[in-house]
Amino acid sequence: MAYQGTRHASPAFKVLNNNVIVIVDERGDERVLMGRGLAFGLKPGDAIDHTKVAKTFVLARGEQGEHDLRVLTRAPYRLVAAVTAAIDEAERALGRALGRHLPLAVVDHLEFVLERLGQGLRVPATMPELRVLYGQEFAAATRMVESISASLGAPLPDEEVVFLTMHLVNATRGFPDGTTALLFRRVRHIVATVEAGLGVALDDESPDYARFVMHVQFLLQRLTNDAMLRNADLSFVEFTRHSYPRSAAIAEHVKTYVFGATGSSLTDEEVMYMTVHVERLAQQSGDRSAAS
Incomplete structure (x- = not known):
């Protein structure tokens, strides 16, 4: 630091x-x-x-x-000054030190971003899941982008909120570099799988969406800790499978992806709860379509 x-x-x-x-x-x-x-x-x-x-x-x-x-x-002095000032502000907002390595990691990242922008290149990134899972870090990263943009006299792309949120999550949660990015790639893939199965773009402002994303995060954490849900009433597993066939099929697609990504197979109970969450999203999407 x-x-x-x-x-x-x-x-x-x-x-x-x-x-x-x-x-x-x-x-x-x-x-x-x-x-x-x-x-x-x-x-x-x-x-x-x-x-x-x-x-x-x-x-x-x-x-x-x-x-x-x-x-x-190599980095311009004003970039280093802008980043360290923004991180000082983020530390005050989050109420904790963010470690001595974060400023250099952010400077290194943003120097590359500015170089790409000079060549007319951008790397679009949208992860509404970040705002749901790590609201404090997302808000701090948003303010960092605003502060650094003001200091440099040039706006950083909106997607930098995503990348800076990942840096902050790594710093505040003690995750190794790359862990947050891997987690959110998997969350994003599962969300995209559900959206493709339902044929809709989910409303990322809705409470049901927030609950679903939290469920997916905890599912992936349970998978990592070998603590998947088990021993539910199997009659209820069969009930959800037959009552919500489309949502159950989407949950099976999620199971296939998770196995390919992690080598671990979801239990029937995990697939059942995934089915229930997907069905709730399907009903919400149907209600929204009817209202429009």
Whole structure:
């Protein structure tokens, strides 16, 4: 994480550009100091004007530290400043520290985004499930996009709310990198399977949609923990299968996808509850169609 207002007695060790220098602290750890014009005219061994230090980053050791150093050397200073300010605000909104690695991960990501935008390229991403499952992180990411856009004087694409939400979820929930993206790809695929089976676009503002997405998330978590639902009344399993044949068929498609994606087969009880949720969505979609 970035720290502000820290004083450093060590002289400059490396001068990377006009805004970035590296020092070695008393423990032998490398720290990157940033500030507008901080390193202008400095040479290794020169004293540092601490009034110009705006941000400090403690570098990890090994390849990760080398990667982070390349990011900070390459990224425009105003992007780093915009990101760290937005993350400071997100920490206040979420009421917790987000870790020292998040600012560099977001800077690295957004630098690539800005490069793509300069080439006229975008990567559309819509995941209404994120707002349902992680409302606080989604709201904080929305504010981050607004803040960074204002600081840069150019709007970031709307889809960046999705990507920044994933970064925040990884940071707040302690998930390894990529875990959140994998979870939501699977949730999104299951939602798309249901939409295709019903032949409608689900209303992502409805309570039934929110309940369904939560059910899918918990289903995938139960799968990971080998704690799937079992031992329900089998007569009710048969009842739902015969009473709601279309929804049951869609639930079977979901079962097929889950097995292909995870190698685990849903129990009859899990398929039954999936059928019930799909049927509720089908009824809601029918009511909406009738009303229109």
